[in-house]
Amino acid sequence: MSDHSARTAAAVDAAVGAARGLGLTVTDAAVLHDLFSVVVHLAPTPVVARMPVVFPRSTTPEILAGRQQAELDVAGWLAARGTPVIPPSPLVAREPVRRNGFSMTFWQFTEEDRRSEPDYAANSERVADLHAALHGYPGPLPFLTSDEPQHVPEALDQLAERGDLLTGDDLERARREWRALDPLVHSRAAFERAFPGVEVQPVHGDSPPANIFAGTDGPLFADFELVTTGPVEWDLATLGPEMRSAYERGARRSGLRPLDDDVMAFADAVGTLRAIATLALTPQLPVLADYLLPVLEQWRAAG
Template identity: 65%
Template sequence: MTPMTTHLTARQLADRTTAAVEAAVAAGRALGLTVTEPTVLHDVFSVVVHLAPSPVVARIPTVLPRPDDLNALARRQRDELDVTQWLADQGVPVLAPSPLVPREPVRRGGFSMTFWAYVEEARDKEPDYAANAESVPALHAALRAYPGRLEFLSSAEPWFVTEALARLERHPDLIGAGDLDRARREWRVLEPLVRSRAAFEARFPGIDLQPVHGDCPPANIFSGADGDRYADFEMITLGPVEWDLAGLGPELEAAYDRGARDTGTRPLDGDVLRFVNAVGTLRVIATLTLIPRLPQLTEYLMPAVEQWRTTPFAGGWDG
């Protein structure tokens, strides 16, 4: 009999959200904020809560590949806080850290959280992903001058892919043996270039590396009542600009290239795109291991897995 993976129940998920909110409220009050009406704005990989009436939003990551490694999470959160504050200081429209509390992660109740300035959302505005993709070259142009140090392709989380592919062998209800074998063979081809900047640069000579958003910026633009803002820089990294378009398809790639022409920057490179698309797909496979802690992921991930089965090995990238 095939063993079944145990998923968190609805009650356990609700308890996790409650614990995150309580930790954020306690941390906010300890920092001197008035919090009487905490309101959850978002709850997927992170719980995002408005600490009303204070104009402050807490973001508390709750679904992580290594939930116990809060030190690594805090390092990434510091990068995000530093980058977004720097962008805000340059006049780039971003969701910025709150000026009402120190700009650093706060640990409370087993969580590591960050605090952001509250911005009213234009809830009736539908996202225009093509327009968003066309605006991303302007973000890349701004990020190019960022003076801080970032790790090469840290948002690819190669350690997570490696660990997840090993763990998935024990969860045949999440992925079949044939699919897992293919994923492992693809990863053997891709992993060396993800882990080594020198290997990447040798394989893709002339492709510049720079700070990039790291987590699909066309899908992470916040529609504020006062205009759009770039948001969610949790995966900020050093990499090729193609990384920010991974998996988005020809229409949004073409929109990005239109924006690149307008900003005088280079268009996307097809070979690099095939590489980052292949890596992004394996990160989707790895994320199957998070389904037990976030069951709703199933409806998002399984169509991508089915699509992957129809594609050439490693997305047609020849290595």
């Protein structure tokens, strides 16, 4: 059995054990998704467990549990107000559960429309509706915590040790660019000085156009595990002009402000460096290289 298969099997065992410990009947667990997280339908119960399994070294159990609780809180709040989201399961307490080294959350099982092809332009337009709904969220969300304070520099240090993905020139440039961006990512006051008049608010944090679930009853926003406070541009980072135009159609309909070009350039720059830094996770998930190496090549070409 491969390391990946063994990790998935262990995650399924942990989910089943935790669910049974919570009083759920589980006889036929099925893996629905297995990439950064292992997602398991705990059949016949209409409950899905989601367990992050690939994340940076700097993600401590406390950081992970905090994110998971924020995700449950935000998704539950949105669902209660009629926003189309995958809601937390009502059959268990709305809190992360830790078992056998895995931290998991439990969600309502939703049938997927497997005939549907993703329409990222339509999804980008829908994100404006999500931002309008999130605007009133009353809970505490720190500023831009979807980027852990040390993730990018630590990941670049790890990539320096490998030598097979980034050249010395790549590393020097990435570190230089990150030093310029870092203060604006980790200080709301610094961000607001740099971009006066640009409002920040709760945002999804993890490319919501790519995290809309095709349910049989319609599209549902999902995967709020990186929910944070920031500019709305954060959610459109690196998606390009077509997706930004689609978002702005939705923003006009929802009465939201247009995207700010300078903030968009900031979000794109941060998003690109975060993607490059994520190459450090390829030992945990080798397929990541297929998605991320084109980003690295585009960044090199633009330099």
